[in-house]
Amino acid sequence: MKRxxxxxxxxxxxxxxxxxxxxxNDGRILSTKKxxxxxxxxxxxxxxxxxxxxxxxEQEKEESINNIRSLGFNxxxxxxxxxxxxxxxxxxxxxxxDLNEMFERKDVHAIMCARGxxxxxxxxxxxxxxxxxxxxxxxxxxxxxxxxxxxxxxxxGLITFHGPxxxxxxxxxxxxxxxxxxxxxxxxxxLLNSTTENNYNPYGITAxxxxxxEGELVGGNLSIIVSMIGTEYDIDFSDKIVFIEEFxxxxxxxxxxxxxxxxxxxxxxxxxxxxxxxxLCEPNKxxxxxxxxxxxxxxxxxxxxxxGIPVIYGLSFGHIADKFTLPFGGKAELNAESKxxxxxxxxxx
Numbered sequence: 001m002k003r004x005x006x007x008x009x010x011x012x013x014x015x016x017x018x019x020x021x022x023x024x025n026d027g028r029i030l031s032t033k034k035x036x037x038x039x040x041x042x043x044x045x046x047x048x049x050x051x052x053x054x055x056x057x058e059q060e061k062e063e064s065i066n067n068i069r070s071l072g073f074n075x076x077x078x079x080x081x082x083x084x085x086x087x088x089x090x091x092x093x094x095x096x097x098d099l100n101e102m103f104e105r106k107d108v109h110a111i112m113c114a115r116g117x118x119x120x121x122x123x124x125x126x127x128x129x130x131x132x133x134x135x136x137x138x139x140x141x142x143x144x145x146x147x148x149x150x151x152x153x154x155x156x157g158l159i160t161f162h163g164p165x166x167x168x169x170x171x172x173x174x175x176x177x178x179x180x181x182x183x184x185x186x187x188x189x190x191l192l193n194s195t196t197e198n199n200y201n202p203y204g205i206t207a208x209x210x211x212x213x214e215g216e217l218v219g220g221n222l223s224i225i226v227s228m229i230g231t232e233y234d235i236d237f238s239d240k241i242v243f244i245e246e247f248x249x250x251x252x253x254x255x256x257x258x259x260x261x262x263x264x265x266x267x268x269x270x271x272x273x274x275x276x277x278x279x280l281c282e283p284n285k286x287x288x289x290x291x292x293x294x295x296x297x298x299x300x301x302x303x304x305x306x307x308g309i310p311v312i313y314g315l316s317f318g319h320i321a322d323k324f325t326l327p328f329g330g331k332a333e334l335n336a337e338s339k340x341x342x343x344x345x346x347x348x349x
Contacts, residue, residue, distance in 0.1 A: 032235065033157030035329055038110075038136045040348035041182045043072035045109035048102035049166055051081055051089035053144045054117020056167065058082070064114050064166035071175065076108060088119045095119065096126030099148075103128075103135045110182075114166045116143030121224070124148070124233060129155040138182060138348070141165045143247070143319065146220030149328045151233040153218070159347050162220055162243070162317065163325035171196075173322035181325040185346035192340075193315060194322035200279045201314050207336040208301055211310035213272030214344065217332045219243035222278075226257045229264050238269040241334050243326060245276035245318030250289055251299045254281055258303040272310040272334040274341055275300065276318035310336035 041047075047068050049061075056064065061082065068075045080098045083090035090098070102111045124147060133156040139148065140161040149160045161182065164174055173194050180189055193205055218235050219225060219242045228234045246254060261267060283293040294302070297313070304311045312334065317324045327347030334341055 032154050033133065035157045035159065036133070036136045037159050037347060037349045038138045040185055040346075041073070041110055041138060043183070044074065046074040046076055046107055047110045047112050048105070048108045049075055049077040049081060049114055050095075050098050050102060050111055051114045052095050052099055052123060052148060053089070053113075053119035054087055054115060055082070055084045055089040056114045060114065060167050067166050067168075067170050068112065070170065071178070073110075076105075081114070087117070088122075089114075092119075092122045093126055096123040099123070100126075100128045100131055103132045103137065108137065110138035110140065112164075112166050113139075113141030113145045113148075116141060116145050116165060116221075118144055120144045120147040121227060124151045127151065132156050132158065140182075140325070142245070142317070142323075143221050144224060146224035147228070147233070149220060150224075150228050150235055153329050154233050154235055157329075159327050159329040161325050161347070162328055164323055168323070169321040171321050173316070174325075177316075177323065178325045181327065181343070182348060185348050187345055189343040190340060191315070191324050191342065194320075196322055199277050199316060199320040199322055201277045201320075203297055203314055205312065205314040205339040206297065207339055208275075208305050208311040208313055209307065209309065210336045211272070212337065213241055213310050213334045215239045215241045215271035215332070217241050217243055217274070217326055217330050218328060219274075220245070220328070222246040222254065222257050223249070226260055229260065229266070236269075237266050239271050241272045241274055241332055242267070242270050243274040243276065243315075243317070246278045246281055247319035248280050249278070250283055251281065251294050251296050252289060254278065254296065255294070255299045255303060258299070262303065267304075267307050267309070270307075270309060272336075273304060273307075273312075274315055274332075274334050275304075275311065275313040276315050277320050278313075279319045310334050312336050312339055312341070315341055
């Protein structure tokens with residue numbers, strides 16, 4: 001190659017790299033499609049029931065149908081819902097086909113995952129992202145569903161929702177928050193924490209690090225967030241408020257996962273961190289992993305307290321009865337001084 005052409009090639013590559021978001025540590029391009037909001041729900045709309053991860057029992061299926069109907073919606077599902085395959089609800093291809101079909105169907109207004117469990121990440125290569133982008137609608141779930149929310153937001157720009165699965169306990173608190181976000185949206189919504197004892201939170205709402213931040217909400221279950229690092233579905237955390245919850249992981253495991261995120265540079269560019277309730281994440285007293293252990297809060301303060309961004313623990317989301325419905329991609333304000341999270345705009349149209 002002639003020197004002049006070589007210089008032109010290098011210059012073009014440099015300019016291109018400068019306008020694309022790049023992870024600070026590994027240089028991967030972490031671009032996300034332009035954001036899209038789904039349509040709000042109306043009572044009487046049809047919600048599709050899917051099992052993109054682990055299977056549900058016949059009793060759980062009936063409970064799911066009753067839960068959705070009690071919210072004022074119709075329910076549809078396919079015969080793939082109960083095709084048990086080991087610990088999955090069906091094969092990877094069948095679970096993906098179910099989700100693709102429900103996005104394509106014009107009679108379906110929203111999709112609710114029956115449960116998380118394990119398996120959502122396995123179906124990501126089989127999802128039709130062009131189809132999903134062309135048919136935006138509400139997708140709601142949490143825990144393992146985090147993998148779907150990552151991939152769909154990354155590839156389609158569609159706001160999805162970290163909220164109840166159909167086998168969840170639909171408390172009055174959870175229903176009110178579900179409807180406030182998806183059925184009766186307002187321009188701003190202050191998320192007021194649950195005051196009941198259903199949420200397994202001995203720490204209450206704790207400000208681990210002070211400050212106020214604004215940004216898009218991204219995140220979900222800690223184990224799944226960590227599993228996305230190094231994949232094509234990972235999300236750039238630049239100027240984002242990262243929301244995180246976990247379940248049944250001892251403090252040393254939480255420590256390990258947060259350490260991985262720190263060493264991967266994930267928090268270096270984040271605006272703030274909103275922690276839900278890490279249910280049953282204290283040392284196992286009956287069979288401890290170590291003879292001595294830090295508490296969950298000691299780990300959180302050690303790992304997240306010196307990042308220079310606001311961090312709050314104990315917000316009402318996670319594997320608990322009283323749940324917020326959080327828009328994955330929605331604009332929010334995290335205020336560690338008042339210990340509150342506020343949505344800054346409606347997440348549905």
